[in-house]
Amino acid sequence: MAEEKQFDIVIVGGGPGGLTAGLYGSRANLKTVMIEKYMPGGQIANTEEVEDYPGFEHISGAELAMKMTDHAKKFGLEILSDEIIEIRSDGDYKKVAVGASGTEYVGKAMVVCTGGSPVLLNVPGEKELTGKGVSYCAICDGAFFRDKIITVVGGGDAAVEEAMFLTKFGSKVILIHRRDELRAQKVIQERAFKNKKLEFIWDSVVEEVNGDSKVESLSLKNVKTGEVSTLETAACFVFIGFHPNTHILPKEIALNESGYVTTDYKMETSVPGIFVCGDIREQLVRQITNAVGDGTTAAMAAVYRIEEMED
Numbered sequence: 001m002a003e004e005k006q007f008d009i010v011i012v013g014g015g016p017g018g019l020t021a022g023l024y025g026s027r028a029n030l031k032t033v034m035i036e037k038y039m040p041g042g043q044i045a046n047t048e049e050v051e052d053y054p055g056f057e058h059i060s061g062a063e064l065a066m067k068m069t070d071h072a073k074k075f076g077l078e079i080l081s082d083e084i085i086e087i088r089s090d091g092d093y094k095k096v097a098v099g100a101s102g103t104e105y106v107g108k109a110m111v112v113c114t115g116g117s118p119v120l121l122n123v124p125g126e127k128e129l130t131g132k133g134v135s136y137c138a139i140c141d142g143a144f145f146r147d148k149i150i151t152v153v154g155g156g157d158a159a160v161e162e163a164m165f166l167t168k169f170g171s172k173v174i175l176i177h178r179r180d181e182l183r184a185q186k187v188i189q190e191r192a193f194k195n196k197k198l199e200f201i202w203d204s205v206v207e208e209v210n211g212d213s214k215v216e217s218l219s220l221k222n223v224k225t226g227e228v229s230t231l232e233t234a235a236c237f238v239f240i241g242f243h244p245n246t247h248i249l250p251k252e253i254a255l256n257e258s259g260y261v262t263t264d265y266k267m268e269t270s271v272p273g274i275f276v277c278g279d280i281r282e283q284l285v286r287q288i289t290n291a292v293g294d295g296t297t298a299a300m301a302a303v304y305r306i307e308e309m310e311d
């Protein structure tokens with residue numbers, strides 16, 4: 001028989017959305033737990049600089065994550081470390097998060113903020129050379145490629161911002177995009193085009209990552225001309241989007257055509273009592289501010305639901 005731990009609100013995932021939900025749940029005097037596989041903070045813990053969170057012109061992601069964690073803990077949020085492998089709804093009033101440890105975390109309501117995982121290129125050599133030059137995290141791995149030629153794949157905000165960050169390390173950074181126009185916001189593009197260490201290869205895709213024990217080059221194909229070329233590089237950073245982490249959710253929860261969870265205005269999913277917030281949910285933009293707003297709504301909706309059920 002699995003060990004059961006009882007709470008009012010169980011929050012799965014410890015990014016800004018989860019931490020905010022934790023703050024509001026605990027502040028409403030409900031027994032609230034947040035379960036996180038790694039460190040609290042989620043993606044922001046690996047973000048070098050945040051400059052679009054109101055009230056902070058510049059703050060490191062790690063510091064913001066620490067401030068959010070301390071703040072939620074002051075109101076009584078309990079933070080536990082476990083990997084949740086399954087979420088079930090055992091009726092209206094019992095939501096269960098099953099931990100890899102064997103513990104079942106039972107709540108009257110649940111808030112899921114499990115974010116997303118990077119989209120892979122899915123080309124030969126990518127998997128084999130991950131951690132050996134192929135990376136999905138500039139702040140984690142950039143410093144390994146000091147004074148080397150670094151490549152970045154993608155044309156969205158993440159690719160362009162991370163490419164600029166990587167210019168601190170590389171002798172030069174080459175951004176490879178499959179079209180001749182970036183998707184990134186204009187303000188970010190303008191900064192990128194001014195950066196003298198950043199070069200662009202347009203209309204091109206990576207067909208193979210080459211190297212024996214580490215990345216040595218990329219095989220590129222120009223999608224307009226069909227021309228194939230080899231680009232020597234020590235690193236290939238991939239920022240081509242994210243997949244929402246929905247695999248642990250009950251199958252009854254409705255997703256949109258892109259695989260993101262759909263919710264009502266309360267952040268409630270199609271399974272009553274299970275709420276979601278942040279990058280797992282369909283969003284126009286995926287920002288810290290969105291996740292924080294979602295976390296507030298989800299936690300307060302959970303609080304109101306529990307109060308109504310106990311009246």
Ligand code: NAP
Pocket residue numbers: 052120121153154155156157158159161178179182183184205239240241242284285286287
């Ligand atoms: P994104 O906006 O979806 O951009 C993905 C990029 O990768 C696109 O340029 C896309 O090309 C390219 N791409 C997709 N699949 C590819 C493939 N198989 N091969 C080559 N290229 C491929 O994703 P994101 O940059 O991760 O951003 C996600 C969200 O987070 C966005 O809403 C973004 O605004 C937000 N974000 C904001 C900030 C910020 O405001 N500071 C920072 C990071 C992220 P196409 O353009 O041709 O489709």
